[in-house]
Amino acid sequence: MTKIANNKLITKRDLAILTAYTGYMFGxxxxxxxxxEELLGHRIFTNEYKNIELTKKLHKCSKQDFLELHEKLIQEAEK
Incomplete structure (x- = not known):
């Protein structure tokens, strides 16, 4: 886990969600x-990550997790 504002924690999974949604590597x-692989339900070879269609699919499929993470972080920030 990594510390964020107000000494709250963000998980490795949260960082993976941010990466999938934004296309920028976190964690x-x-x-x-x-x-x-969990999100798409199949194996992904590392060379496939350069495919823009995979990037778009990860963005689309991770949207709900991203929105939930966003809400969680807002709630944590307001404590």
Whole structure:
């Protein structure tokens, strides 16, 4: 876990969600890779990540998780 504002914590999964949704790497690639495969329901070879269609699919499929994470972070910030 990584510390964020107000000493709250964000998980490795949260960082993977941010990566999948934004296309920018947060955290460890291995955690993102695991989340990606879980999200899409199949194995993904590392060379496939350069495919823009996969990037778009990850963005679309991770949207709900991203919105939930966003809400969680807002609630934590307001404490």
């Amino acid at each position: 460890e690639f291995l955690d993102f890779h695991e989340y990606s």
